[in-house]
Amino acid sequence: MTWDRSATAAKPADLVPYERLREYFAGSGKAVAPHILWDVFTGHFTEFFPANSRSLSLADGAGGTRTNRAGSVVIQVEALFFPWCRVDGKVYEALEDTPCKGWDELHAWVSSWGVPDFWPMGKPTSFTGDRSESTWEKKGGWYAHGQVPENNHTDPGTWPAFPAAEKPAVGSPGTKKYEPFPGAKWFSMGRKSPIVARMHDRLVAVGCNRYKSSANKDTIGSGDVASYEAWQRKLGFTGSAATWPPGPASWTALKVPKG
Numbered sequence: 001m002t003w004d005r006s007a008t009a010a011k012p013a014d015l016v017p018y019e020r021l022r023e024y025f026a027g028s029g030k031a032v033a034p035h036i037l038w039d040v041f042t043g044h045f046t047e048f049f050p051a052n053s054r055s056l057s058l059a060d061g062a063g064g065t066r067t068n069r070a071g072s073v074v075i076q077v078e079a080l081f082f083p084w085c086r087v088d089g090k091v092y093e094a095l096e097d098t099p100c101k102g103w104d105e106l107h108a109w110v111s112s113w114g115v116p117d118f119w120p121m122g123k124p125t126s127f128t129g130d131r132s133e134s135t136w137e138k139k140g141g142w143y144a145h146g147q148v149p150e151n152n153h154t155d156p157g158t159w160p161a162f163p164a165a166e167k168p169a170v171g172s173p174g175t176k177k178y179e180p181f182p183g184a185k186w187f188s189m190g191r192k193s194p195i196v197a198r199m200h201d202r203l204v205a206v207g208c209n210r211y212k213s214s215a216n217k218d219t220i221g222s223g224d225v226a227s228y229e230a231w232q233r234k235l236g237f238t239g240s241a242a243t244w245p246p247g248p249a250s251w252t253a254l255k256v257p258k259g
Contacts, residue, residue, distance in 0.1 A: 001095055001145075001156040002037075007084035009093070015041070015085040021078075022046045022238075032057050034076040036106070040095065041080070041087055043102030044236025045249065051075050051113050059151045065133050067148055071140060073113045077106065079156060096158035103160050105235070109249040112181060116140055117162040121147040127154040179256040187245040192219045199256050203227040206254070208234060 002021055007013035018039040025033040025048055033048040034057040049055045054069035055076045068074060081095045092098050111117070118141035121130055133149040146154040179195055197218040203209065210226035211217075225244045232242040232250050241247070246254075 001079045001081040003082045003153075003155055005082050005085070007082060007086075009084055009091075012084040012086045012091040013082075015080070015082075015087050018042065018044060018080055021080055025078075030056075034078040036075070036077045037080065038077055038102060038106060039080045039236070040098045040100050040102070042236065043105070045102060045106065046236070046238065047241050047247070047249065051109075051248070058145075058148055061150050065137055065149050067136075067150055070137070073115065075110055075113060075115065077110075081156070083157065094158045095156050096160055100160045102236075104163050105249065105253040107163055108252040112248050112252055114140075115142065118142065119144075123161075124157060124159055127157045129154045177258040178252075179258055181246075181248040181251045184245045184247065187220060189220055194218055194259050195256065196220050196224065198259065199254070200224065200227075202254050202256050203231055206231060206234070 002016070004016045004021065005013045018037075021037055025037060025046070030048070033055060035047060035049050035051060035055045037046045037048070039045070051073050054074065056068060057076045057078065058067040058074075060067040068076075079095055081092070081098060083093055085092055087098075118139075120135050120139035120141045121132065121143060123142075124144040124146065127146070129146045129152070131147055131149050131151075136143065136147075136149050142159075144156060144159065145151060146156075179198070182195070200211070200214070200217040200223075203224075204211070204227075208227050208230040210230050211223035213223070228246055228250075229242060229244055231254060232246075235250055235253060237250065
């Protein structure tokens with residue numbers, strides 16, 4: 001978590017604005033920026049690095065085990081929160097007590113990179129450190145900052161539970177399936193596919209219709225670009241992260257159904 005202020009039950013403090021942290025990690029704090037900044041109260045996200053490149057928010061000493069880059073991905077998420085923060089007059093002691101808006105979308109994006117729903121060192125329940133270099137090097141999954149080797153922080157204290165797997169409706173042959181992210185290069189102008197038509201329909205359904213026509217909706221065109229960028233902005237992405245082509249986080253959140 002950002003832990004950008006020290007507060008107590010007796011002296012709670014107002015949450016630092018999301019925009020301030022976003023500007024910090026994009027500016028003077030870029031040397032310690034994570035992959036994702038998550039506003040647990042609004043569901044907004046900012047991505048500072050691609051998931052398959054290293055970010056910089058973990059201590060990583062020379063000659064020791066690798067922390068910022070190990071395995072296939074090491075995705076670092078900073079939740080905008082500190083204990084006893086005050087938002088709209090309400091005080092929150094633990095991150096798990098917040099609305100955790102956007103958690104389903106964030107979890108789906110992390111899962112799309114192959115990260116299993118598993119806490120190798122146990123799900124965090126308090127501000128204590130518990131580290132194992134051998135576990136870190138051998139077991140994939142979710143780790144609290146307080147569980148990462150070479151680091152001395154003890155956050156985040158708590159974390160939301162993994163979303164329950166979708167259950168099929170009564171009489172349904174199975175769970176609902178969505179199109180996996182096909183990769184940014186797939187979204188080339190003029191590509192024709194039934195996936196494009198289903199993307200079109202989803203963008204209209206989520207209130208991001210910037211199409212001038214529904215003709216040839218199975219072919220990528222300027223209307224898809226404008227509508228998808230509106231969707232990215234709706235999710236809270238800004239700057240280059242809110243421009244075409246689609247990325248895995250926004251695509252997962254759109255939930256384009258399989259044919």
